[in-house]
Amino acid sequence: MVYLEGFNVATEDQEWHFFTDQLKSRAYSDFYPFQVFPKKQLPRLTFDPITIFYGDNGSGKSTLLNVIAEKLQLQRGALYNRSSFFEAYLALCTATHHLPLPPDSAIMTSDEIFNYMLDLRALNQGIDLQREAVFKDYLDHKFGDFHYRNLADYDELKKTLETRRKTQSRYAREHTHEQVRERSNGESAMAFFSERIQDDRLYLLDEPENSLSPSRQLELVRLLGDSARFFGCQFIIATHSPFVLALPGAKIYDLDTTPVSVKAWYDLPEVKVYADFFAAQRQHFA
Numbered sequence: 001m002v003y004l005e006g007f008n009v010a011t012e013d014q015e016w017h018f019f020t021d022q023l024k025s026r027a028y029s030d031f032y033p034f035q036v037f038p039k040k041q042l043p044r045l046t047f048d049p050i051t052i053f054y055g056d057n058g059s060g061k062s063t064l065l066n067v068i069a070e071k072l073q074l075q076r077g078a079l080y081n082r083s084s085f086f087e088a089y090l091a092l093c094t095a096t097h098h099l100p101l102p103p104d105s106a107i108m109t110s111d112e113i114f115n116y117m118l119d120l121r122a123l124n125q126g127i128d129l130q131r132e133a134v135f136k137d138y139l140d141h142k143f144g145d146f147h148y149r150n151l152a153d154y155d156e157l158k159k160t161l162e163t164r165r166k167t168q169s170r171y172a173r174e175h176t177h178e179q180v181r182e183r184s185n186g187e188s189a190m191a192f193f194s195e196r197i198q199d200d201r202l203y204l205l206d207e208p209e210n211s212l213s214p215s216r217q218l219e220l221v222r223l224l225g226d227s228a229r230f231f232g233c234q235f236i237i238a239t240h241s242p243f244v245l246a247l248p249g250a251k252i253y254d255l256d257t258t259p260v261s262v263k264a265w266y267d268l269p270e271v272k273v274y275a276d277f278f279a280a281q282r283q284h285f286a
């Protein structure tokens, strides 16, 4: 599915007019995200069901994703530190979409995945604390000096009888929540994508391969490919991963060329680095 059809960043002329006509003071050291794209001669971007931004570190992939996400007011699960000039820059960008954008469309970044991992850990720590309190409660009731006096003591009596019938571990199991399953960073990142990606949405993903092993990256590629082909999703992805770059049918903008151009995944320099490395080691893989 294609929800977002096209996007224009500010042209060199627009940036020029902003600096000459509108900027009240030049006493800034940084005008980000101004001045990132004019030298790259970024064309009007047009999107397929899967579109990828490729480029070296600092080529502008994340900036482009964040500019698009902010212009479209997409949901995001982690805070984004906008610079002072972001709003003025967004006013010069234009987005084209004939279909309405699905309301729960979102940008997903490594920060959000990291927060997700921390949340799971915090949840488990909370459950551990709760379990310790339950253990204490068990011992207090089982070996405490309890005397039933009137109806107000009924709940305490019930607890005391329960602790005498049950082992400590059974009592704790029945009085605490299940621990969320511990996962490695890569397992958590994959679980994050499987849980969060829903049908019929636009998603912007910033380096989704972070912390995923090669086989998990292939799992992610299957999830993204199937979601685009069968479940009405559109993806715009910034990546260095050869597995993600090779997603069948993906349109790839190479941000390292001037002007920025569309390339096949096997013509990208970083993919060739992998290909050359394995070709030079071919004798080990016979």
Ligand SMILES: Nc1ncnc2c1ncn2[C@@H]1O[C@H](COP(=O)(O)OP(=O)(O)OP(=O)(O)O)[C@@H](O)[C@H]1O
Residues within 6 Å of the ligand: 030, 032, 036, 055, 056, 057, 058, 059, 060, 061, 062, 063, 064, 083, 238
């Ligand atoms: N918050 C910011 N303030 C000022 N400059 C920034 C900011 N974020 C990025 N830049 C600059 O904008 C340019 C593009 O950076 P960006 O993070 O978009 O690149 P990238 O292609 O995503 O890199 P990477 O692959 O390392 O994530 C770089 O020159 C970078 O230094």
